[in-house]
Amino acid sequence: MNQASGKGRVASMGWLLAGLLLMPMLACAKGPDTRAAVLVVGDSLSAAHNIPAASGWVNLLQQRVKQQIKAPPAIINASISGETTAGALTRLPGLLEKHRPSVVVIELGGNDALRGLTPAQLRGNLEKMIVASQKADAKVLLLGIDVPPNYGPAYRQRLRQTYAELAKQYDVPLLPFLLEGVALKPNLMQADGLHPTAAAQPQVLDNVWPLLKPLL
Template sequence: MYATIGKGRAAAMVWLLAWLLLAPVLACAKGADTRAAVLVVGDSLSAAHNIPAESGWVNLLQQRVKQQVKPVPTIVNASISGETSAGALTRLPALLARHQPSVVVIELGGNDALRGLNPAQLRGNLEKMIVASQKAGAKVLLLGIDVPPNYGPAYRQRLKEVYAGLASQYKVALLPFLLDGVALQPALMQSDGLHPTAAAQPKVLDNVWPHLKPLL
């Protein structure tokens, strides 16, 4: 009987020791899983404005990663129509804490420009978002925007320099213009002249994909 109890205790001790040794490994694996997310923080250009949600480029991105990326990351779309860089900046800390993304895609600036915001203010907000994302352990992809020609070449150039300057300073991936090949095609733009149609969304994704794929 004593021998049986001794063996039982020995087995229990072996099991406990194995658990203690494996627990950190399992915790790391769990942490890796929770970080397998791509967080998209943007405005109406990423929020499928006035088109079916399933047609938006972010939703199409989820379908593409299922086909081309293993393990498959979860795509979290935290984009809001009408969002500004200031608004997104206030939301970002909670989003980072909740989703622990491995990649943060920042698509902002259009609404700042439409409101006539000084590009220096846009730069400051985007800079804080990049720094916060990198401190949280995420890689960053910055998606640039442009405005109609009536804003003037000087303002448009300053916007362009905001994205290029941040990408260079913080060594983040950059797509200079999200709607390249789309914005000047009337058939691919909605009647407001600002938002792509559902038919344009695959092209928008094709613009993003070469810059995002290496980060996954």
């Protein structure tokens, strides 16, 4: 072996060693693993409607996980005021692909009810969202809603059954009513009687937290 050939092999080995040493550094440079993300897909109840965004329960959730979870996940709020299950279903594949969440929180149905959508239609859209999330290896938390009494007891009961049956069929935790302890207190509801005030948001988070924490 001549001297030039020996030097070439040494140089090649040097580059190989340098590459192996750099691989862990390059992996770290990609940033934190987004599999720890929590994706909240909801409507105005989760989009901080008519209150400061910082006061909304989803933003308060971000603060809580930082305080109570050793490796806190990113909280991604994809909620939109006025969103329906059909609209969210259309957006969900892109959100799952982009954020690759480990948990998907679904808070939808209020606008469907206000627009007269049947519980069967509501169920079909929610079911597709649950299935898509689970196929993406995400755990699902389902947040139920209720409607004003003027919708009638039969419709309200069918709505409750829709969430309960989906939760049982797909083995996902269910919060039957997101605004439990809030909706019937005028001092915690905005003038429209549909949306909670900023003062109510900690209670909304307290309703969600016991079911969400075990999924993190």
